[in-house]
Amino acid sequence: MKNTLFTLVAITFSSLAYSQIGINTPNPQGVFHIDGAKDNPVTGVPSATQQANDITVLNSGFVGIGTTLPKQKLHITELNTTSGILNSFVSGIALTGIGYGFDGSGPGFYLENTNAPVGQRLLKLNYSLNSTEPVLNFQGVSDDAGSVGAQMLSITRSGKLGINSVNNPQNNLTVNGNASVGNAYTNVVAPINGAVIQGNVGIGTAAPNSKLDLGTSLGTNETDFAGKKLAVYNNAGGTDFYGLGISSGLLQFHAASTAAEAPSMVLTSGGNVGIGTNSPSQKLHVIGNILASGTITPSDIRIKKDxxxxxxxxxxxxxxxxxxxxxxxxxxxxxxxxxxxxxxxxxxxxxxxxxxxxxxxxxxxxxxxxxxxxxxxxxxxxxxxxxxxxxxxxxxxxx
Structure with missing residues (x-):
């Protein structure tokens, strides 16, 4: 009799060792499987929104919340895509080893200011596994529904930094738009190469009109200088302008010019220099008088023939x-x-x-x-x- 009882107990515990436990589900998918509460307390029939499993524990030790196929020790997926802050995490997150791991293509981290107006509410941090895309992306999002906003900053895996919608910077620093430098001083041991700025750069002015704009702030005629590639202003009225420009295949030289003045000298792509003219027809084309102490023309017989x-x-x-x-x-x-x-x-x-x-x-x-x-x-x-x-x-x- 004792042997028979011992055998029954052993069989019972053996079956329990290989069983799966389910709460509110007749078909547990893991060792421990909990299904959420049902709408109908009498029949136990769930509504359509409650059909998904809430928590799944696999025999591998992986725990899933919102997913029946967890990929990590803790795998959380939010399925609500119509409302709520968490819909920014539609693609899910997963805890991986040391620290946090983000699974999928959605934003991995976000900040919200609920008191800010629409268009200034969220900051998203994305991580990309694509070798052609930046490792980190910082984006501003217009609303809680996760609409795509402007990309503010991106960092590639090679350490290149892009600012203002520069998705794949090719240089150490790439800035899309205007950049201005005020009172900034940097001690540099050696020159740093690889900085590219797309737009105008102003030093001493917050509204540069040229690729590199140096000097004091301009007067009312400042827009007349737009298109000059290098501008230096000696006064605030814009009437003492020095710089370089490019127009119709010409390299233009300006000296003490006003907004309406033509360049003092031009150099064509063919190598002709014009002084007083924008269309030099000879290697040196001067409109006006030339003062010279003498001229010399090569006349050596050794350089002549015929x-x-x-x-x-x-x-x-x-x-x-x-x-x-x-x-x-x-x-x-x-x-x-x-x-x-x-x-x-x-x-x-x-x-x-x-x-x-x-x-x-x-x-x-x-x-x-x-x-x-x-x-x-x-x-x-x-x-x-x-x-x-x-x-x-x-x-x-x-x-």
Whole structure:
């Protein structure tokens, strides 16, 4: 009899050792499974919103709240996506090892200020496992329903920092928008490379109009300087401007300019320099007078080839018409000038004519090389003078 009783007890405890315990559920999914309260206390029939299990404990020791398949020792999932603060955690969180682990693509951490107006209520911290996305994202969210807000700051796994909707910064610091620097001093042992700022930077001004804006605050004409790449202002009125600009393939140099003034000098992509003109047609194109103590033209025979005697002389000089004139475009000069007509010079000495690379293909005269023709003309005249002198001597002796 004692042996029979011992056998029954052993069988009972053996079956309990391999059983699963369920509270409010006839089909426990783990060692210990609790289903929430039912709406109908008589029949025990749950409503649709209570069909899901509340707590699940697997034989692996994992505990799930809101999920029947916990992935960690404690795995919590909020299924409510229509109301409440916790709907920011739709994707769930999981405690993993030391510290907290966040499972899924949703925000891992958030802060709410319930007294703040809509649009300023939440701060979300996201963690991304995607190798092409930042490790950490800080976002401002407009409401409790988890709407996507502006990305304020992102940090990649390589340590690159992006500010203001820069999702994947390619440099150590990338700022989208304007940046200003006031009274900031930093002791730097070595220069730091890799900073990129998309927008305008102001030093000494909170409203930069250029890529790098240095100097005092501007006056009412400050918008006229927009587009300049480097600006330095010597006064607060915007009437003493120094800087660089880029426009239509030109590098512009400004010195003591006002908002309405043209650049003092330009450099074209073709290497032409213009002073007083924005469209230089030659390597050095100057509108106005040039003062020089002297000019030198390379003339060494060692750098010349195809040398022949000049054929232009007195005959060609006698065909030239000298004129007085004024330019139609007063930007070329307002004073009365003297000179030649380029088309008339071209008819007899085309080598002295230069065609500008502009819309009109303007013709110019190489006045410097006319001196060679004048020299030849003087030589020819001198020969005639010498011949006439001999004729006179002969006539005198004949008397």
């Amino acid at each position: 040398i022949t005697d000049n054929v232009y002389g007195l005959k060609q000089i006698l065909t030239l018409r000298t004129i007085n004139y004024k330019y139609k475009n007063e930007e070329l000069g307002k004073d009365k000038k003297i000179g030649f007509i380029a088309q008339e010079v071209k008819a007899t000495m085309p080598e002295l004519i230069i065609t500008a690379n502009d819309e009109m293909n303007t013709l110019g005269v190489n006045y410097a090389e006319i001196t060679v023709v004048l020299t030849k003309a003087i030589q020819e005249q001198q020969k005639e003078i010498e011949f006439l002198k001999k004729e006179i001597e002969i006539l005198k002796k004949a008397k």
